[in-house]
Amino acid sequence: MMTTRADREIARLMTLHPKGFDLSLGRIRRLLERLGNPQDRLPPVIHIAGTNGKGSAAAFSRALLEAGGLRTHVHTSPHLVAWNERYRIGAEGGGRFVSDDVFADAIARVAAANAGETITVFEILTAVSFVLFAEHPADAAVIEVGLGGRFDATNVVKRPAVAVIMPISLDHQAYLGDRVELIAAEKAGIMKPGVPVVIGQQDSDLVREVLIETADRLECPVLTYGQDFLGFSENGRFIYQDDDGLMDLPLPRLPGRHQLANAAAAIAAVKAAGFAIGHPAAERAMTSVEWPGRMQRLAYGRLVDLAPDGSELWVDGGHNPGAGVAVAEALAEQEERFPRPLFLICGMISTKDQTNYFRAFDGMARHVFTVPVNSSEAGVPNAELAARAAEAGLSAEPVNSVADALMLLADTWEDTETPPRILICGSLYLVGEVLAENGTPPA
Known part of the structure; x- marks a missing residue:
């Protein structure tokens, strides 16, 4: 595969900075301050954490917003083939992966602002997402947490439009804890006082209790899967249900029964973020959604x-x-x-x-x-x-x-x-x- 200018910039950073994760927010806040705090100039943010399903929820959220004609930035990780997959820049008619020149320029500017101080490459690349999203006009931003929640580098957005917690199970125990309730507490760290919270389908009652208790303590409006909204199949169709009623939709393009719950969480999240979802747009989203590398x-x-x-x-x-x-x-x-x-x-x-x-x-x-x-x-x-x-x-x-x-x-x-x-x-x-x-x- 051909090496791009952005690849070379990232390879240079890899030689200068430690690999892996170092969960804290002090370094990235220092860097963002030098960059003029671009994270404070984003369109409404849908912030998504979870062990499984957060990428699918991001894909469904993007599909719903774009089907409604909204320019939507999307930040996900990791990438599969090329680094620029992590940054989809919102545009009329659908977002596109950031171009190499724009990407490489943003990396160079962020690295220069960091001035060689200790930081992880993931933190620099997260700062790049904020720079890119602040500099390109859009109507919404979907941002997936990299690891955990509370100390993840994406968790510097002061007031997202909605915080979404997808299914939680044991993973990354070395960083997040070896019990699901400890992991749930870390993921719940993306909740902000008074900001709506959507809790996706959870297999563990203990996890659900931790998430709801945290949201209640922060006085967040809470929408919980199975209680406030639901997604299920009936007669070969996808039925979404919440307090506003039913939506009778095509089965999602992404295969698997678990994708019904993921799609339902995304619909609930987009609505909780303040975006109206018309029935025709929701139908288009279910049949157009894409999430490479997952079934x-x-x-x-x-x-x-x-x-x-x-x-x-x-x-x-x-x-x-x-x-x-x-x-x-x-x-x-x-x-x-x-x-x-x-x-x-x-x-x-x-x-x-x-x-x-x-x-x-x-x-x-x-x-x-x-x-x-x-x-x-x-x-x-x-x-x-x-x-x-x-x-x-x-x-x-x-x-x-x-x-x-x-x-x-x-x-x-x-x-x-x-x-x-x-x-x-x-x-x-x-x-x-x-x-x-x-x-x-x-x-």
Whole structure:
């Protein structure tokens, strides 16, 4: 892949500043002050935290706002193939990833303002998002939290239009705590006094209680999934319900039952932020929403051509047990409609709960091929990952690459068998590698 000017700027920052996360707000506030506090000049902000589903909620929020004709900035992380995927600049007719020249210029200005002081690259790149969004007119901004909430670099917006907390489960325990109630307290840190809060579907009553208690203490209006709003399927349609009544909509383009709850949270959030949602706009949003690398079906490309003829090839970057359950449920729905033998091609990093991720697929997957994650220093060796899959009761073997796994399947597949359903999964790093190799990067 060609190296861009922005890539070179970021590579230079990587050599100067520490990698990883250092959860505090003092450094980024100091930097933003030098930049004239661009975070205070943003359009209304929808601020989204959570363990799973926050990217989907951001995608649905963007789709809803753009379907209503609103220019919408979007900041998400991580990227899959190119750094500029993190910054979608709002425009008439739909936002676009920031151009390389504009991106590189913003990085250089932010780095110059930091003047070599200690800071993480993530903090600099978050400051870049505020600079870009303040300098380009828009009607709304959707900002996804990077890690946690309370001390995440995005949590310097003094008064967002709404704070959204998506499903919370165990992840990043080294930073956020090893109990879900501790993680919930960190995520709840994006709540601001008096600002509306939308609480998405939660599996844990304890998590829900922590979030509601925090919102009540801050005197925030609260909308809770299952109590104040709801999303469900009925007769092949998506029904959204809240105190204003029902909306009868097409099923979301993003597959999986969990996406109904994600879509419902986004509708509630956009309304709570003060934006009207007309029924035609909501219909357009459900059929146009895109979220690359999350239960994304690859219809063509270099890797698709290596699979057995007629195969379904999917990618999903979910990497914790909660995500595994959601993806397994989405695949079970596909199996009900169109039965096919399921194979996994999986790569994961060492900070994730690999065995419990695999448990979600017990009884579903015929076989797992484990592969290295070459773009991360924390990738689990493929032989070790195969052992983790075996611990979860799955048949597994290590192979050298996704391409090798696909060719092995193609070489051994009988023409008389139904073509397989293949899921490449376990890491956003791996998904990014696959989308680049397949020739289908996000756009």
